[in-house]
Amino acid sequence: DVKVTQSSRYLVKRTGEKVFLECVQDMDHENMFWYRQDPGLGLRLIYFSYDVKMKEKGDIPEGYSVSREKKERFSLILESASTNQTSMYLCASSLSGIKRGNTEAFFGQGTRLTVV
Amino acid sequence: SQQGEEDPQALSIQEGENATMNCSYKTSINNLQWYRQNSGRGLVHLILIRSNEREKHSGRLRVTLDTSKKSSSLLITASRAADTASYFCATGYKLSFGAGTTVTVRA
Numbered sequence: 001d002v003k004v005t006q007s008s009r010y011l012v013k014r015t016g017e018k019v020f021l022e023c024v025q026d027m028d029h030e031n032m033f034w035y036r037q038d039p040g041l042g043l044r045l046i047y048f049s050y051d052v053k054m055k056e057k058g059d060i061p062e063g064y065s066v067s068r069e070k071k072e073r074f075s076l077i078l079e080s081a082s083t084n085q086t087s088m089y090l091c092a093s094s095l096s097g098i099k100r101g102n103t104e105a106f107f108g109q110g111t112r113l114t115v116v
Numbered sequence: 117s118q119q120g121e122e123d124p125q126a127l128s129i130q131e132g133e134n135a136t137m138n139c140s141y142k143t144s145i146n147n148l149q150w151y152r153q154n155s156g157r158g159l160v161h162l163i164l165i166r167s168n169e170r171e172k173h174s175g176r177l178r179v180t181l182d183t184s185k186k187s188s189s190l191l192i193t194a195s196r197a198a199d200t201a202s203y204f205c206a207t208g209y210k211l212s213f214g215a216g217t218t219v220t221v222r223a
Contacts, residue, residue: 004158033211042204042215043159050209058210090158094211104149105211107158 003027006091006108013115019078021111023091032074033092033105034058034066036085043090049074081115088112120148120205120214128220135192137217139205140185146209148181148188153202153216162190162203195221 007022025032031050035043035058045058047066055066063085067075074093078085089112094105123138141148147166151159165172165181165188172179178191192199202216 031209031211035213040215043213045210045212048210056210059212088156092159092211104161104164105151105159105206106161109158110156112156 004091004093004106004108006089006111008111009109011111011113013078013081013113015082015115017078017081017115019081019113019115021076021078021089021091021113023074023076023093023108024072025074025093025106026072027093027095027106028071029093029095029106030071031094031096031105032068033094034064034074034076035090035092036060037088037090037110046076083115086113086115120207120212122203122205122214122217124217125215126218126220128222129195130222131195131197133195135195135199135219135221137190137203137219139188139190139214141188141205141207142186143208145183145207147207148179149206149211150177150179150188150190151204151206151213153204155201159204192219195219197221197223 004025034046049055049068065077091108092105096103120141149164150162153159176193181188200221202218204213204216206213
């Protein structure tokens with residue numbers, strides 16, 4: 001079974017802190033995604049990566065950056081955490097590359113981040 | 117911007133009834149996917165339908181796709197309490213999701 005693992009289930013950080021959310025997948029998937037989920041807004045894409053060191057902005061990249069130095073790991077970075085970044089963060093991975101369209105995505109269990 | 121939009125936002129049905137939800141999208145697609153999310157958990161893939169397919173079945177799930185109307189529907193037949201969840205459609209290589217339909221199945 002494909003496994004997508006997010007480093008923390010719950011996280012509490014202070015305003016202004018630099019926050020790292022880590023995601024690791026074990027199936028050699030090319031695509032990896034970071035979403036945030038807020039009540040009534042569904043999943044909004046923050047960043048997408050289709051290969052090592054390759055990334056594209058999603059719908060709401062402001063205040064976030066990402067790093068993909070190895071194929072299996074995709075990190076989301078909050079440069080200076082703010083209270084409006086309190087949310088559920090979901091990581092996902094899928095097999096197909098950018099030119100072949102997407103296939104089934106596998107999700108981690110989510111990280112509920114609270115910024116105080 | 118979000119590609120898919122689900123309708124209705126919420127649905128409450130009796131166990132054993134069918135549940136139907138719809139998804140509309142904006143641009144041309146290669147495929148459309150449906151996912152389920154149980155409360156507070158990650159999403160689970162249910163079914164993928166390609167742009168050249170009109171209907172697809174998986175167990176109690178039936179998905180239709182009308183590319184001329186840029187819409188898809190998900191039908192859950194003979195619903196069970198365990199079907200209580202949020203359902204999302206997703207499209208595009210960046211896997212864009214809508215806001216989802218929350219389904220509650222009453223015993």
